[in-house]
Amino acid sequence: MARVRALLSRLKAFLFPEKLTCACCGEELYTDAYFCPRCLARLPFNTGHICKKCGRAVAEEAPVCLECKADMPAYEKARSAFRYEGDIVRLIRKYKTGAKHLAAPLAEAMLPLVRAEFAEADFLSSVPMTKRAKRRRGYDQGALLAEELAARSGLPYEAELLVKTRETRAQKKLSRRERAENLRGSFRVHERAKCRGKSILLVDDVLTTGATASAVAEALLRAGAARVFVLTAAGVPYAALRGGQGGKG
Secondary structure, X not given: OHHHHHXXXXXXXXXXXXXXXXXXXXXXXXXXXXOOHHHHHHOOEOOOOEOOOXXXXXXXXXXXXXXXXXXXXXXXXXXXXXXXXXXXXXXHHXXXXXXXXXXXXXXXXHHHHHHXXXXXXXXXXXXXXXXXXXXXXXXXXXXXXXXXXXXXXXXXXXOOOEEEOOOOXXXXXXOHXXXXXXXXXXXXXXXHXXXXXXXXXXXXXXXXXXHHHHHHHHHHHHOOOOEEEEEEEEEOOHHHHHOOOOOXX
């Protein structure tokens, strides 16, 4: 159903186009691109050296970053389209505070990673919010990204697969032990039969410490999933993470 809604949304946009403007600076565009050439050239795409496990930007090539080495995530690997810095911080904050239309350009930037890194995935799911948090925001930003990616990639999106059972504290200032305790028992697999033997691509907006994605991956693996991958719009670079910056999980 979510995939159908996303397809209908894209069809509506095609048949009844609004004024095309750059998603970053608002400049009028004369193509169907989401960003003007100037903004596209300066956006912090997550290219260069990355941790092979969590996908965060690192200073030099290494198998895994020190954060992953100290506490290896449960997911097989994670990747991010952008580094969480510069204009991307502003765009994602807008996206999480009402600018739902930004799901489309963010998903478009994530799409090449679906094809290049996660071709083995059987379907998409998303890091869930509690019902209370969704009511407060008015929408689920991870779910919107997953819907857009499903429409673009052709992968099914299992919107009801996961449930977040309780609110949790922000992760960024917690120790590894506190993160684990904070998240323990907060995610439940609602449709366990769909997990068995499957490779699942988990979608979210930002990867900060990676603890949330790892906790969800643990729940999916306990339910019988063969592998869990993670794809986010942005990832906090390792150096910024060590300095205490970042988003939710």
